Amino acid sequence: MRLDLSEVLSTVGMRISCPVEEPPLVDEYLECVAPVVGDLVFTNTGSALLIGGSLATEALLSCARCLRYYRQPLEVDIEEQFPLRARPMGPGARKATVEVEEEEDAQTGSLFTGPVMDLTDLLRQSLTLVVPLRPLHDPDCAGLCMNCGADLNEAACGCDTGREGRALSGLGALLERGEQEPNRAPGKPDALSQ
Ligand SMILES: [Zn+2]
Ligand SMILES: [Zn+2]
Known part of the structure; x- marks a missing residue:
């Protein structure tokens, strides 16, 4: 117009x-x-x-x-x-x-x-x-399995060597360490980014 x-x-x-x-x-x-x-x-x-x-x-x-x-x-x-x-x-x-x-x-x-x-x-x-450079349908979107391509928002696919799995176990380890050493220096969150 x-x-x-x-x-x-x-x-x-x-x-x-x-x-x-x-x-x-x-x-x-x-x-x-x-x-x-x-x-x-x-x-x-x-x-x-x-x-x-x-x-x-x-x-x-x-x-x-x-x-x-x-x-x-x-x-x-x-x-x-x-x-x-x-x-x-x-x-x-x-x-x-x-x-x-x-x-x-x-x-x-x-x-x-x-x-x-x-x-x-x-x-x-x-x-x-204002279009997001990296649009996410949900901030917690689980993404696709790197191995089989399944949509992990729908269901777990059963692949056990996925990058997501390793990232999650890395997160668990960080959380445990955080509880034990509250004064530790901030770690590099590389394992958590995707
Ligand atoms: Zn999504
Ligand atoms: Zn899979």
Whole structure:
């Protein structure tokens, strides 16, 4: 969706609030499975256009440990600031139009075409930033067996040489030592990370 910001751009001190309810965004980086909802506030400070607010949606992500797809809630606070520049309408003209100055970014392109902002693009850029780098369907996801590939969230597979098993016995040993030597130096938790 495109938002015409002419009114706020031409009036210093103006502040407008804009409820957002956009259909789920789907592109190669992000697959939303719920509408993008929230509120945005646009403020003209004279020297800058401020965009504030918050957005929420749900994305379909694949768990980094067990690979299953799950719905991940995404929430993002928006705090953007674009310098404004007055541009005379013609030689000797008294009136001036105000334009948004933005850094040209090869990856994201520009958000504004004159006074019109590409809202969908703003939503996409903001939401992409809060997608977890290592999504987990559950913080305690047991993952897949390194040996047979079974989903260990469903049931134990019976493999006894799995990395998980060794990690767990390492944890047990650490816990026992911790109880016996409360003042020991912090150990390296390498055995526990996966
Ligand atoms: Zn998982
Ligand atoms: Zn197994």
